[in-house]
Amino acid sequence: MNTAEILVNLLERDGNEFIFGHPGEQILPFYKALKDSSISHILTRHEQAAAHAADAYARVSGEYGICISTAGPGAMNLVMGASTAFKDSVPMLVITGDNDYDKKDSDIFQSFPINSVFENISIKSFHPYDGKSAVYNMIEALILLHKFPKGPVHINLSRDVLLEEIDFDSIDLRDIGLSNIPSLNLNDSDIIENFDLFDDSLDNLYDFSQKLSADVDITIQSAIKKLKDSSKPLVILGNGIVWSKATFKLSDFLSKTMLPVVTTYHSKGIVSDHDRLNLGIVGLRGNSLSNYAYENSDCILVLGAKLSERTIGASDFDIAKEKMIHVNIDENCLKGKINICMDVNEFLDCLLDELDQDNGTFDYDDGWIDEIYSNYEELIVGGIEEVEENFNPLRPPYAINRIIDAFKGAYFLSDAGTHTTWTTLLAKSDSFGKLLFSGGFGPMGYSLPGSIGVAFALKKRGIDERVLVICGDGDIQMVIQELATIREYDLNIDIFIINNSQLGIIRQWEETVYDFDKYQVDLINPDFAKLADAYGVDSMKVESKEDLQLAIEMSLDSNKAFLADVCVCEENIPMPKK
Known part of the structure; x- marks a missing residue:
């Protein structure tokens, strides 16, 4: 067996069913092993989306998620999602490919000091120098994710390391260098078939x-x-x-x-x-x-x-x-x-x-x-009440409240922007993971790829619940290509774009905090409904109360993805009280 096959087998043995990623030249030996495994690879259209999907998968499943990319630009595209998970302490295995290890200091095509970047956004970053060390590093990574779930663990796999054939008779797990490694019988060349990482013999590891x-x-x-x-x-x-x-x-x-x-x-x-x-x-x-x-x-x-x-x-x-x-x-x-x-x-x-x-x-x-x-004081969120017949466009809190009310019990994903404030103020959760947003790091573009991870987490757990995205028009354009991923895997995800044709929260800060007229925040948007149609996703443009009600009904009646482009007016969010 080569290193790639062994690593994939370890991930199978640990119960993994999904890996989110995008292939490239240097990581292809891993993909070849993955192709013949029981693990399903979910092809996202951008590596950032793969990382966000793995992050949301972890938050909903309670297990670590996995994302994968190739070297150089692929690895760097994972940085945004890995940083988000690191900031929020979400356990995630981040796998990157790299050029041959003996060329790691050479200025060749797509070479980059990947580990120097990831060591700042992971609890540990590995770069194994041969097949044996790669197996040790992967086992240690899995132990860290199970026993010390403090954030992402990164492993950078050089192409030649992945292709190296390994003799298991020479492997002793005690070489990993961890304390309290129990004595194991490792003189079996078919060890992978019998090795369960979390067998009783390893229960006290890092106890x-x-x-x-x-x-x-x-x-x-x-x-x-x-x-x-x-x-x-x-x-x-x-x-x-x-x-x-x-x-x-x-x-x-x-x-x-x-x-x-x-x-x-x-x-x-x-x-x-x-x-x-x-x-x-x-x-x-x-x-x-x-x-x-x-x-x-x-x-x-x-x-x-x-x-x-x-x-x-x-x-x-x-x-x-x-x-x-x-x-x-x-x-x-x-x-x-x-x-x-x-x-x-x-x-x-x-x-x-x-x-x-x-x-x-x-x-x-x-x-x-x-x-x-x-000492209870009622929390009053303005703008959620019924509006006049001719109020056009809709007020954001009104639209969001109607959507939340219609999809009670769903898994809600929000993003970065004004809509997130209204969503977190208005949504109630009866279980963990039912309200996810981009968290302490706050990148735009979390919710759409995150919904992909949630959908697969629910699939693994056999849960039949709706997955709902409430995002801004600025957010969706960071990751709109993931509509193709949603369509390819036939995911039943409802997407409501709160479209105010601007970067609303930045405009509010410009005007109220920095005291200058709005600048570089107005957006000339495409027709999101037509874009969704082009991706094969059912859609509707919403410009009135009646449209919103119809869009909600169409979404609830559908058993596949649906996108609503909800046109709303400019409105300030309530600022936090200090």
């Missing part, structure tokens, strides 16, 4: 319990005591709970303690938005309940969140920090008074054990929840 020193254990006990002694506790939930596969333990913990929770932007839906104990998103886009609880609690337990400025920027963090217990697998983002670098899953085990020893409850002020709700 956090082996890392718990006496000092760490004391810190955990201090954190538990602080939580038990509090009268006004609050839990901030991050999407690290999903990556640690701790959602069921979290549900068990919350059902026993009845503690109030708030979420970050990206953890929306971990606890249903309809649950009274879920106060909503906290921070700059938070509501009155979540921000009141954040400011007035006496103990804040943060589980699996990075605590970006959007989460902590609505009030004085120096005050909040003093009452904060921060648990995260990534020590670089710990910001609390008590910091615990630990898998959230294992920390919840500690909390549940404590509950079992303490009659199953944490006592806190009975009036705390009522106090929070007594």
